[in-house]
Amino acid sequence: MFKRFTPRRPIPGILFGCLLGLLFPLCECGMIPIVRRLIRKGMQPYIGVVFILAGPVLNPVVFTSTYLAFRNQPEIAYARMALAFIVAFAVGIVIWPATNTNTVTHMPTPIGAQASSRCCCTVRSESLPGGGSVKSNSLRALHHALRGALLLGFTAYVFLLVKRDSLGLYIAPAMQTYIKWSAIGLYAAWRAWRGRQSHEDCGHLPTRFGGKEAAVYLLFAFPLLLGFLLPDATMGSAMAERKGVNLNSAASVKKNVPAAGTASADANGAGDIAGNSADGPNNAAAGAAQPSTPPQADAAKPEPADTATPGSPSGPAQAGSAGAEPIDAGRFPYDRYTEPFARFAQQLEREERIVVKDDLFIETLTALDLYSEPLKGRTVQLTGFVYKEDGMPDNRLVVSRFTVQCCSADAAPYGILVAWDQAGAIAKDTWVTVTGKLTKLDYNGNSLTAIQAVKIEKTTPPADPYVYPNYEFGA
Numbered sequence: 001m002f003k004r005f006t007p008r009r010p011i012p013g014i015l016f017g018c019l020l021g022l023l024f025p026l027c028e029c030g031m032i033p034i035v036r037r038l039i040r041k042g043m044q045p046y047i048g049v050v051f052i053l054a055g056p057v058l059n060p061v062v063f064t065s066t067y068l069a070f071r072n073q074p075e076i077a078y079a080r081m082a083l084a085f086i087v088a089f090a091v092g093i094v095i096w097p098a099t100n101t102n103t104v105t106h107m108p109t110p111i112g113a114q115a116s117s118r119c120c121c122t123v124r125s126e127s128l129p130g131g132g133s134v135k136s137n138s139l140r141a142l143h144h145a146l147r148g149a150l151l152l153g154f155t156a157y158v159f160l161l162v163k164r165d166s167l168g169l170y171i172a173p174a175m176q177t178y179i180k181w182s183a184i185g186l187y188a189a190w191r192a193w194r195g196r197q198s199h200e201d202c203g204h205l206p207t208r209f210g211g212k213e214a215a216v217y218l219l220f221a222f223p224l225l226l227g228f229l230l231p232d233a234t235m236g237s238a239m240a241e242r243k244g245v246n247l248n249s250a251a252s253v254k255k256n257v258p259a260a261g262t263a264s265a266d267a268n269g270a271g272d273i274a275g276n277s278a279d280g281p282n283n284a285a286a287g288a289a290q291p292s293t294p295p296q297a298d299a300a301k302p303e304p305a306d307t308a309t310p311g312s313p314s315g316p317a318q319a320g321s322a323g324a325e326p327i328d329a330g331r332f333p334y335d336r337y338t339e340p341f342a343r344f345a346q347q348l349e350r351e352e353r354i355v356v357k358d359d360l361f362i363e364t365l366t367a368l369d370l371y372s373e374p375l376k377g378r379t380v381q382l383t384g385f386v387y388k389e390d391g392m393p394d395n396r397l398v399v400s401r402f403t404v405q406c407c408s409a410d411a412a413p414y415g416i417l418v419a420w421d422q423a424g425a426i427a428k429d430t431w432v433t434v435t436g437k438l439t440k441l442d443y444n445g446n447s448l449t450a451i452q453a454v455k456i457e458k459t460t461p462p463a464d465p466y467v468y469p470n471y472e473f474g475a
Helices: 010-022 028-040 045-054 060-069 074-099 120-127 134-164 173-194 211-229 237-243 280-289 339-349 358-370
Strands: 379-387 396-403 412-419 431-443 446-458
Touching (some): 010 074, 060 074, 237 379
Antiparallel strands (some): 396 412
């Protein structure tokens, strides 16, 4: 059926491959087996390659997430879609002459040739009264049963996670709706497999069952079996040690306008618990000692006056919604990337106690890191799990949380260094609430934003142990 809807000409075929992601919003992980299956069902290889390139980007899920992530700059979302389309289309034009099989799969079968062009399944079905050889029919039935069992198993596992209220341990809230609908789709696919007649496969199912076929089924069955057998667990210190805890959250928004008192970091997020700054400890210390102010060239320019300087009467200090409080650019220097954090830090300065809330966890840590100097000495309170790397002094620990954007595979630990005389008595993965004063501490040659703890209390893990980017922040 699929090949009937596939364009026969190369240019429409390439366009079809570019836009196929609108119907099949797949990630790059699941793209290869799907495209392989589509090619076996009649899709031209060059269309499959185009789909592999464009599908993971040109789909509604990726567009929505990109648009929300860059709500203040929607042109980035549109540019990403356009660039993916152009690259995929160009690659399709280049590889089409080499991969075009020019087979009869896209051509109608002449009426006179219908009898001779029947598939092997039809021929075998006529050779025996029972509809084919006993062995081939048994093998087809076995493959149907295994594939149906896998589809039903994944459906049951998703429903089980929803019933346990554990789906959030693996999938971000924004993506859970898609997963729940996919479970319904898998169940529908299982019903379709169950009601399908064996001769309709037309040779698409393997006619044998050996080590290769068993390995393919085991590739799907083994993780599914682990999901049912192993208890649900949250990520903690063991995973944080492998990924590396990010203690310099400001590095994600800081360009060439560092806030006063912050250490520099390299592109790999150095400034994390085991890293050094990009230019070495000396530069990091120098950056902490010499507060910098934003250059005019990089000032935010939301108003028509593109040459405005931060803090000037017509500059971005007065930008934002009507009635927004001007930013004190002298205390909270900023550029177009850090303006929302400067405004947020200015609000935090007026609070008696800065509470790092779950819905603004990353944004608050980033604001504290960017503007640690003007906020130095303020009382900060946050909750997270304890992480300690090997060799960490007994009076140091890290309070961290995992941030998840799509699923647990992209989870990244963010945290803050804490100084506490009794830190050695607190075990890893213990959930604690820390209250203390914001300060700067040296660790591994870096000057890091930290908390000088006044009180640390053990607490129970929250219902949702992960935190998520707040796409409304700064909008």
